[in-house]
Amino acid sequence: MQQYDLISVLERVSELVTPSKERREKVEGLLRESLFKVESIIKDMGINAEVVPVGSVARDTWLPDDIDIDIFILLSRDFPEDKLGSVAVEVARRAFGSYTLRYSEHPYASCRVDDIDIEIVPAYKIMKGEKIVSSADRTPLHNNYLMGKLNSNLRKDIRILKAFAKSIGVYGAEVKVEGFSGYLLELLILFYGDFISLVRNAADWRPPVFIDIERIASKGEALKKFDSPLIVIDPVDPNRNVASPLSKTQFFRFVAACRALLNKPTEEMFRSRKEISFTPSRIKKELLERGTDIIVLLVEDLDLPPDTLWTQAKYISKRIRYVLEENGFRVLWCAGHTDEKSTVAVAAELESLEIPKALIREGPPVASQGERDFLIKHISDKNTLSGPYIEGDRWYVVKRRRFFNAADLISDYLSGKNAPKLVRGRKVRIVTGNEIGKVPEEIRNFIGKNLLREEVFTEMLV
Structure with a gap:
């Protein structure tokens, strides 16, 4: 009965998390417009670079109320690393006017158009297997990998999973959240095949959980290398754990939430929470x-x-x-x-x-090696309130706290x-x-x- 209830809930949730035709047209139109602006500005700046969309919008796994358009400026390896941030800032300023400067291993710019975030990220263009300069260099490879794997059913379940993670407060790998990145959630759906299978398995997770979709890493070596409750080997980099930002608290909150959903399925587990005001x-x-x-x-x-x-x-x-x-x-x-x-x-x-101003400190056993030093330290000290004295087989002293x-x-x-x-x-x-x-x-x-x-x-x- 619970399985049927969960399926019914997920059918309704799928409708809620699927972008409407109007919303989709707005986002896709903004993406095209933004790409055109960035490409034109890069050309005007005389920079040889490839401009590519990545992330959830590019992969069609975005939520209607949580949209990030990620635009990467892929530069050749001979471009000076100390100028990467200035490229992002100049492009953001000329394309969108205002921006917020953010940092990964190097600066990137975040802009806001209506209710949509647009991130301009400079990175180096690399091929799979090539050494990266910064973690951002991998992102286009992540995008290419998933674009070759995802279908409509997987995209539907990814949206459901993202709504679930967002509702319980574990969506996001940034320092603020220490949770599941969008890329990690997409990999989990890819590995388990659908949302229900993921939830059933995650309800029984016991750390360390090891997932290697492409079977490119040694489990034994990974367990030695990564101190994390969840280890998900990056399909494009066997030396990276995609789940490394995930804290132990957020891991177990996700596990408990999966158990709760299986026990009593409800749409409330997929709805955004309203902020509470405290006077x-x-x-x-x-x-x-x-x-x-x-x-x-x-x-x-x-x-x-x-x-x-x-x-x-x-x-x-x-x-x-x-x-x-x-x-x-x-x-x-x-x-x-x-x-x-x-x-x-x-x-x-x-x-x-x-x-209390007073605290008691336990000293050494009577007639022990440390007895004399203890007594010398505390007998005449101005912060000694009482003692030293013997209770049982040990010395004690009552001190005044600083x-x-x-x-x-x-x-x-x-x-x-x-x-x-x-x-x-x-x-x-x-x-x-x-x-x-x-x-x-x-x-x-x-x-x-x-x-x-x-x-x-x-x-x-x-």
Whole structure:
């Protein structure tokens, strides 16, 4: 019965994720227009290059509400690598006016036309088996490989899979998501044959999962080389794991979501989620009910590409959590966020912003080799509150903490030599729960989602 229900759900979902005639005409028309512009500009610049469309639009695997037109400028190997980014920027400026500079191993430009993203990516033209200069060089090979494999049924199931991955929040290999790239999802459908077969298999995945569509790699060597829950050998490069950006969390969220879908099939597992807005009063109410508090770091007035901002946000959040826990604070969660423009934020929910000034430290056993050094260190120390004393067979001492307030601790850490490079020499705003109204709305929404964090598919598992 469940199989029949799932098939019925997928039939309806397929209609939802298939572009309408009008939408298709708009996208295909924009693609043709964009290619013509880029080709003309490249010619005017006197650059010998091939302009090719790649990605989901080129392969007809795109979703109606999530469209990226990827245009690659393929240059000869003798073109200076340090000028690749300037080619993308100049073409984007002349073709579309405004752009956002992004980075992979070298810069590329992202433009916006109505509700459609157009990415201008410079790369070197290579043949299969040739050594790459950057990862972007492989992308046209990926496109050629899939174009020779896909048919209408596979394209239909790829769209269904992309909608599923997007709905549960695992679609995207960028630092922000750490999930499944579009190319990876397409390879999974190609390997398993259809969406249902993929879901049934993925529901039982146990890491490490090894997939080699073309059987071009050694499983034993791959398991040694790649520390990843999912290993999918790139059909055009046996030394690359397509799933390397996938985090363990996102891997298991996908596995659990597949189990949930098989247990209780529903169209809701394929619909985009609406953003929830959190007012300052709502966040304060949640903190009051939980008996916890929030501390927020805001690093502002930055001028860095979005991917770099996300990398820094996640890195700094890991460091802040470590510092807090090392100094005795109980952290429920700590996460980083960025508006992808100029601000990086790190928020942590703590059991309390203040902890006792006193802490107990366990010393060595009585009459052991370390006894004398322990006693000398603590007998006359100004931060010794009581002890050293013996309990059982060991020495103990009660010490005064250097920091018992989370804001003071973080402020000291950020001003020190071990602070992350991004914050050195910068003024960092530190805000607590009572001042949450001073935090921008986007950051409040990020905090709210972490406070009420839950999986959209949990109820379908029971």
